[in-house]
């Protein structure tokens with residue numbers, strides 16, 4: 066928690082008191098630190114400096130335009146998974162030749178746009194996609210750069226919902242089929258084989274699964290050489306996990322050492338697609354206690370942020386630290402379930418938390434920079450939260466709180 070401190074019993078984030086930000090922008094509001102974002106990016110960039118590398122920020126973790134712009138200015142490329150994300154990258158002036166396009170269901174329209182702007186690579190997830198790409202590239206008179214997303218079948222030892230590299234998973238092409246599919250790709254006229262790709266899962270707290278996946282890709286690389294297929298890059302997918310509570314994820318430097326050791330002597334550019342580890346601990350969600358509700362078995366702190374704002378606890382039983390923004394030494398601490406306003410029993414932000422709080426107090430839900438706002442919804446017709454960026458000692462609104470007019474407009478215009 067190096068970006069946090071306490072001053073006069075107020076929680077300070079990257080130099081600014083959070084109660085002030087809550088008063089100024091309202092709640093719920095996501096707050097990010099530009100310094101933390103930049104330092105997280107720099108950790109990767111410096112750790113991999115000894116090898117030819119490109120860090121493509123996986124923007125599904127947090128695709129706010131101001132954050133994308135910040136990363137682009139640091140030299141990042143982007144990993145996108147939809148035409149919408151491509152439009153976001155283009156909106157901040159990202160270089161198309163630093164964009165890699167992942168995703169299992171790329172539509173004709175999305176592929177056309179990506180070919181027209183000239184993305185660096187399509188990470189192809191099925192043979193059917195390979196054929197579609199070849200056909201569209203042919204129609205447009207383009208050569209589509211591709212890599213196959215290979216499923217190395219290694220267990221990432223993470224939550225099943227965020228593990229993606231196992232056999233029975235919708236993602237990627239089975240390792241056993243990869244060599245054959247590469248040969249097929251090399252026979253298709255409108256494709257150019259650029260590299261190989263994998264993404265085995267998210268929130269990995271060990272290095273070994275990455276090493277196992279890399280070993281399998283390097284083995285495939287050697288086999289493809291025998292077939293006369295030369296890869297230019299190797300994309301190892303998402304980054305390391307982060308600390309939410311007591312996890313001990315590897316340092317980026319240790320991860321980099323392990324990967325670079327294995328890559329030594331290989332004529333391959335390394336591409337990485339970190340998401341969570343670039344933004345997760347650079348952001349938090351501010352929320353206010355609407356009601357304290359003592360119960361027979363449990364006490365509830367009912368707050369103004371819910372699962373529609375931050376779904377990770379409801380979806381993955383994920384843990385986020387929850388801390389009062391102003392500490393109150395005279396208030397007795399009680400054990401609370403911190404729950405939201407949404408009409409679902411799964412609408413909680415944290416369970417069994419010992420907190421000294423009153424109605425009206427503001428709380429910070431920590432480590433909420435990744436897969437927070439991007440996974441938010443309008444369930445219960447709740448407007449999406451505002452987003453604020455702290456930069457050079459000042460807080461700036463980077464996404465306005467959604468208005469009720471915006472929420473209703475697509476239907477209102479069509480009322481009969």
Ligand SMILES: *Cc1c(COP(=O)(O)O)cnc(C)c1O
Pocket residue numbers: 123125126144146167168264266267268302303304305338339340341342
């Ligand atoms: C989600 C995703 C990532 C990012 O993973 P993190 O664990 O957030 O670093 C990278 N690549 C692909 C293809 C993804 O789907």
